[in-house]
Amino acid sequence: MSLIDKINNVIEEIKDESLDFLKELISIPTENPPGLNYDKIVKVIKDKLDELGYKTEILNPKEEELRKLVKFGSGNRPNLIGYLGNGNLKIAFNAHYDVVPAGDGWSSDPYTPIIRDGKLYGRGSADMKSGLVAQIYAVEVLRRAKIFPSSLQVIQTIVPDEETVGNINAGTYYLVEKGILRKDNINYAIFTEPTGSDNLCYGHRGAIWAVVKIFGKKSHGGLPQLGIDALKVSVKIIDKLYDSIPDITSKYNIIPEVSKKPSILIGTIKCGNWMNTVADYCEFSIVRRLIPEEELKEVRESMIKIISETTREYNARYEYDEFYAVDTIISDFNDVIYKIFKEKVKEVRGKEPSLVLSPGTFDIRFTVKNGIKSINYGPGRIEQAHATDEYVELKDFYDSIKVLALALYELSKS
Template sequence: MDIDEAIDEIKKDMINFLIKIINIPTENPPGLNYEKFVDYMYDFLISLDYNIKIVEPKEELKELVKYGSGRRPNIIANYGNKGVKIGFNSHYDVVPAGKGWSHDPYNATIEEGKIYGRGSSDMKSGIASQIFAVEALKIMNNIKDKITIRQFIVPDEETVGNKNAGTYYLVEKGFINKENLNYLIFTEPLNPTNIGIGHRGALWGTFNLYGKKSHGGFPQKGLDVIRCASKIINYIYEIADKRSKTISKYPIIPEEAKRPSYLVGTINGGEWMNTVADFLTFSYVRRLIPEETLEFARNEVNEIIKYTENECKGIKIEFLPYYEVDNIMFPVDNGVKIISEKIKEVYNVNPSIVLSPGTFDIRFIYNKGIESFNYGPGLLELAHATDEYVYVEDLIKSTKVISLFLKEFLNK
């Protein structure tokens, strides 16, 4: 049987599987239905003859989970025990669906060749693709004694952090290491004719401002943190405008992400309209380009604090970093070259080798001696979007690409 016949045989089951897992709302934060999802996956992977291990932090949970609560189970599924050791990594958590959908985010539907639902692109289609690529290969070959497949399906990618209860925990506990993996492929949505070799750096944190209450009839007696925050935020965006004139020479997608970016995502402060606010907090996200360093971004925060001290006399300011990661860029090694050939074979286009605008769990294995890259079926521009979808054609074709990639390693 050839690859097209094998893909044709598994595609209906793959689509049904994807619909099933989309319909389990694994929203993070806070971490809904994690156990329900893992229970379903456990039974499903057992039916495919995988050996399964469920690994989860217990005493470390408070340290690893800042946003959310409840158990954080990881799935490690192994198939075969010979030959080249190839792992796949995907996360099962999704961002909250929010409002405004024209399709029910957790009752997945197929319309005009698209599967709609939260997580369809980011990244439950990646889970489906990495599992069913192996199933297609099994139809074509007796592979159990020719290759080793490891599926790592993890929580808590969406809330990022310097540590997390998913991939970080598996790396720290030795479940992901260079002794048990030659390759680790992430299936995040970077568009199915792109290969990701890393991502931009980032610095996330919160600014906390402490002032003094007073009556709204004589606000001069207070220390107004809202007035202060407006100055700081304007200053941040002034810096943003200056920095945005720099355009990276690196292949970051989309084109807009080749410029440094700044975001004040949330502002919370004040208790009553007729009282001077004495506390305010706002979040800050700074995205780097490879021409910048994390240290540069930290120094920039110090500049903002100094500006505040000059402009907001008497108000105390503190910056609490939540997440810091430098630019990540893996070399273009053997695996990238092979999957490039397979993308060209299936899609009849030359693939692009790119950097992601946002960070993902590949950062945890940087410099760990494992060859790694990202390839998956989802569309980057639909990650976190209302009415998120994945094309059925891309799901099928990217699964074919991955299956052909794996086929290269049989008997090696």
Template sequence: MILDKIDKIVNEYKEEIIDSLRQLIKIPTENPPGLNYNEFVSYASKWLSSLGYSTEVIKVPNTELPKLAKLGYGDRPNLIATTGKGKLSIAFNGHYDVVPAGKGWSVNPYDAVVINDRIYGRGASDMKSGIVAQIYSVEVLKKIINVDQAFKIRHFLVPDEETVGNENAGTYFVIREGYLSKSNTDYVIFTEPSGVENICNGHRGSLWGFIKILGKKAHGGSPQLGIDAIRKSTEVLTQLYSLQDKLSNKRTKYNIIPSDVKSPSLIVGQIKCGDWVNMVADECTFGFVRRLIPEEKLENARKEIINILESKKTRDPEFKYEYEEYYAVDTIVEDTKNPLYESLSEAITSVLNVKPKIGLLAATFDMRFTHYAGIPAVNYGPGKIELAHATDEYVNIADLLNSIKVLSLSLYLLGKKYGMLN
């Protein structure tokens, strides 16, 4: 039986799988700003070459970095690793950048320690475990069938997913340049953290932006001579959080992963005001993120925020503001009636003995680019979205191994459905 063979081979690979993930975590690819990208891609390229892949590194031209990497600096390399000449073309997609580790960890976030059958570290869940899972799912299957004859497999290891954007230096760039397209790819499999029992067919909509409130400088001893941008901001911030309270009362009918995220939300995640304690602040800038549920439209979410600003402007002649959007996308929903979703569902049931849940990821990810390019895609990965970006981020070793079994069996079943395997 195919699953018995997969189980046996994954068990034989276990220590190598764990070590491979630990090595990836130990390279701190924090974004912003985009640290150690070249080091990571060099390491991954050598690793995949040793597994029999042909590799190509695609760098974004320096002239385009201000546009495609607005929140970072330095090279933006994309790694494409290819094996096989089969008719069924599968592209795996994993981003290698991670959010900054921050403070408060009980372990060093880049030591990749193993404690109680968990691998800890920044990127353990989001999503270097996904990269390891996609690579070893192919390696396991190579021990059972002639993968290169049935498939053309490509791994796209991309940067800059974490800083999102309507355009970016990763998946957007490789699609724009034609390396990944509807004409050369049958399916894309993302391995973002979904939880091993879940299949993601899209993500919620999102609106990221910055609001700058403008004032006038003055000495702290004579504040009446200035216009206090911080004070002007307080009413706006209060109304934004009142809007969040209203949003929390809405509930979607769609399945969302994780399942307890059923409401839209709005946060102010960053505030920067003033230059010195003894000066009236002439600027106050805050960044916000508005998450949508599928029943909402992006344009309406945008209007709610603009209306708060315009209302304040009408009531206060001194109030001036600048509004800038960094990222805006409506909810993305992929069609699940195709052999890829069928194969993945069957594989989860076989490996885990559960009926998989299909839903939309609460956070956005690069599937928006493949969706708009018309390339059928799915997301399935070993990490849990609840642990992404968290202090003491980890992945369960059992989940990592099971995800490899699921992906390997999915490829096998998909090949059978397309008549690529005897």
């Protein structure tokens, strides 16, 4: 029997089991912020890995470490690590179990997974609990087909706090700092973030996340001229920031197409405490996305110049708190792992995969910066990440398991 026939047979055997496990994970609301049900979901995944023969451990940052690592939320931030095999080729899979808040407007309960028209709906179905399950069952396919290579050791790293980003975090960054993920003990890191089953992702755009605080002066609503209106100053700044985005298009293959242009989002704004009082305080958030052609330092300086000049014009004061800044991340897509994944995606999906950059940042930045050869391949589609009525195509889910299994086997022979 050929390799692909063996894998296809096992895929049929594990379809219901893997789907049930995915549904179970989706039904646990691991919203971040604040970081709900982290201990609960880690126990469920640990029990599964233990059942599948992994040696597992949980790394929990200490309280004093959490104060530095966690900007949003509170509570434990457990990292789950599972080891299978004793070979010299060490391949680490990485997935995060936290999801963004579901919000309102769903056509069904976001934490009651439901299948309609070949799609599994639920918060985290695309981003990225389907990837988490796919990476576990890709290894399981090899094990059940009795072709798990003796030359291989798989390390499953299941982490928190990817969604709240940061220059440091309690998940993948913490595992790098603790030496679980390092260049001399990991040959490859495979992420399963949602960039589509027909794409190989080798990095992501740059980004700046910041909170701006504007300080003004209170006065009576009938005498606003006597105050310094922090809300008015904020609106002026926000307008200028939006207008400052250059109309340029990247030459890189960033998906989806609209992400080839730089962007800015003022996601939150909080001002004032009474409608008849001039607001003496206002704060707003900035998420600026950079294309590879932009320089992080120049973008930051441009934004701060707008904030500084506008507050000075209105005799206000500002504080700029930038808690996340990362340049475009690009891994080496000429490495053999990309060649192997290209072959396996074409074998399973029937088409040549595209090499893409993700529009949003993810934890691959920590491994690439530390010299670990890295790739991202996951079943979800990027357009579904954080969306209302988020879903993953079941065909994409099962195909990704097959691609990951085939690529893992081929890597062990290279």
